[in-house]
Amino acid sequence: MKRTATAIALVLALSGAAAPAFAADPAPKTFAEATEGLTRQEGLLRVFVDQDGGKVLVQLPAPGANGVMARVIHHTALRTGVGSAVTGLDRAQIGATNILSFRRIGKKIVAEFENPKYEAPHGSPEEQAAARDAFVGSTVWAGDVVATGPDGSVLVDLSAFLTRDAMGIVETLKAAGQGSLKPMSDLTMVDPAATKSFPDNLEMEARLTFGVDSPGRELSQIAPEPRLATFTVHHSFIKLPDDQYQPREFDPRTGAFATNVTDYSAPLNEAMVHRLASRFRLVKTDPTAARSTVVKPIVFYVDRAAPEPIRSALVEGAGWWAQAFDAAGYIDAFKVEVMPEGADPLDARYNVVNWVNRATRSWSYGQSVVDPRTGEIVKGSVLLGSLRIRQDMLIFEGLVGADHTGDGSVNDPQRIALARIRQLAAHEVGHAIGLQHNFAASTQGRASVMDYPVPKIGVTADDQLDFSDAYAVGMGAWDDFAIDWLYSDADKAALAKKAEEGRARLRFANDADARVGGDAQPWGSLWDNGEDPVAELDHILKIRRIALDRFGLRNLPAGAAVNDLRRRLVPIYLYHRYQVDAVSKLVGGIDYSYPVSGGGQEAATAVPADVQRAALAALTRTLNPAELDLPEPLLALLAAQQSGDGDPQNDIEVFKGLNGRAFDPGVAADVAADVTLDALFAPQRVNRIADAGRRDPAALGLGETVDVITAAAFAPAEGRLAEPARRVQAQTVLTLAGLLKGDDLSSTSAAVIDDRLQALAVKLKASRAADPVQRAHDRWLGALIGDRDRLDQLLEDKHHAPATPPGSPIGAEEGWHDNDA
Known part of the structure; x- marks a missing residue:
């Protein structure tokens, strides 16, 4: 029940009590008074x-x-x-x-x-x-x-x-x-x-x-x-932008980003959900001309915080997009300049390539502010991590030697790192102007800056590394196609034709089909190179071995602590990790694109069985103990210690051993084995391989896959190679057993793997190896397979699963356009 102030006052008056004072609302201020x-x-x-x-x-x-x-x-x-x-x-x-x-x-x-x-x-x-x-x-x-x-x-x-x-x-x-x-x-x-x-x-x-x-x-x-x-x-x-902007319907064949809008007034014979491509407004001064200047060009500004010579490299690399816009008929439509002195990078009027410092290296990002009603980009923003070029320098010095830094040769790590950051600037600006990743571009002659490029390294007749063609310069075929579709002023029918022609001649794989270890798309990989993943893996292994055999003090800058070799070793020792991912995707792989109804239909096809078997054989080569061993002189250098407070990055990016402060080469072998085994035996891939035999008797099956890997892992090894071999054997058993512990396998996959493990256990428990250490190791593994409780506890504790040091980003970002990464 409500009581008004008047009623309360009347009650109080009748009772003889004093009425409380009720404050009146203060008089509202005038504008002049409030703003004085x-x-x-x-x-x-x-x-x-x-x-x-x-x-x-x-x-x-x-x-x-x-x-x-x-x-x-x-x-x-x-x-x-x-x-x-x-x-x-x-x-x-x-x-x-x-x-x-x-x-x-x-x-x-x-x-x-x-x-x-x-x-x-x-x-x-x-x-x-x-x-x-x-x-x-x-x-x-x-x-x-x-x-x-x-x-x-x-x-x-x-x-x-x-x-x-x-x-x-x-x-x-x-x-x-x-x-x-x-x-x-x-x-x-x-x-x-x-x-x-x-x-x-x-x-x-x-x-x-x-x-x-x-x-x-x-x-x-x-x-x-x-x-x-x-x-x-x-x-x-x-x-708010005016209504003259023309939204563009998203097409899954084109690699654009999309903003979803649901239209409840759409006719029954039309889709309700419209996906609108994200793009800047770009208007020709002469709309009837095939080639024309524009009313307002897209201008990106490079942060003045980026030091030289990096700043000039960023301007040059980001400016490559002008080529793609010119090819699409837009003259002087895209420009890159250094940020005006005193201008604010966060001001909405500027599209900015920001230079961002962090305590440890991390991703770079291409973002944009998008009108959610139409998909129009009103501001582009790129965040480039300043430590990325330092990481590239570290890798290149690890490959060719720090003694080449600054010498101006084709193998100068500084020259190569600047070439890479030009690519990075173009890549992230690509996100900010509306483009997704295309992780299949590297399989078609470096067709896009929207892939993650790994340096293309040649090997001379005398086993010298050659970086003369490390990174491409300018736009690729995919970039030209994507900009032409996204920004050209063609009508709906012409755009559909462009999209289909692009799909028919260019491969495209976005994040959803490339980032997960068990992905089926054989062309969608990060940090890979070439049309033939198997041949490229062999090439990468050769580069890796050349670098490791020569790895030592020459890979350190003058005055650096010798202990820093431990961090510099990791990206070289694991230099093959991303090509392993690419080769693994051939096994149980399914080639598909992103067709639309009414376009050219292309059925998904399994990777041919002979290609899958070749890929499996290549993966076994990464488990060879000789590939995992390190030269004795290098092990002596890796024993060096460091005093004082360390660089936090060094604590993150080294092999975590079980030998105290001493370097542990066994853990390095464990990690390298895990790189291959985890990629190959990703649960999704295992299930696809298991299903393949049902659909094609000639296909590579799961039983065959496990048999090939276990045969390679348990091949006899002697002398100094016996220990890395035992590391591979243990990791193989633990990887297969770990699959059974999870709930991601189909019943058929689980049955096949369990059957192979039990057969392996019988063989191992009966080991008669001449080497007493090998014999003990065999019997221990055999008993472990048969003791599920002990095995599950070991897997739970992860005592035999050392963490793999971080790899990405080795030169591009792991995240992406921030309307969605």
């Missing part, structure tokens, strides 16, 4: 900056018929990051993009994110309202009206909107194991000095500080006070 002494900025919206009070006020126009006062594209970005690969919170990292609307409800102004994924644009007003109201929106903030103007406009303080955790920092750091975070209101504030107003965008910032309970390793190592983490979060408010 504040700095006024004219732009997309009128802004008043209160430097002394630490506030930013915005004048919103009178509400329209729908109650909305302003609608903008809003996104956030980090001015300051953690500096850690683990957290993913990097300088210039972009947050989510939303359509933000402000509306007045009583004395409040609310900010809400609209839900443009569901609409009925061609329906009646009632249909449009039904689509809009059926799906949840998000009110993210509400604030009081500070003043109201005679024209109905209002003044509102946006400070609380700016200081909320819009980047999801709390959840991100918690998920990364960096502790539980709580906002510290007394240490969180708007930075009024960062407010900038322009006709098409507003830029604002806030400093957010969080208290951290039980900080994780990354925060503890990086933050000066790990219990307090402070971030500067940037907010961009961007004018």
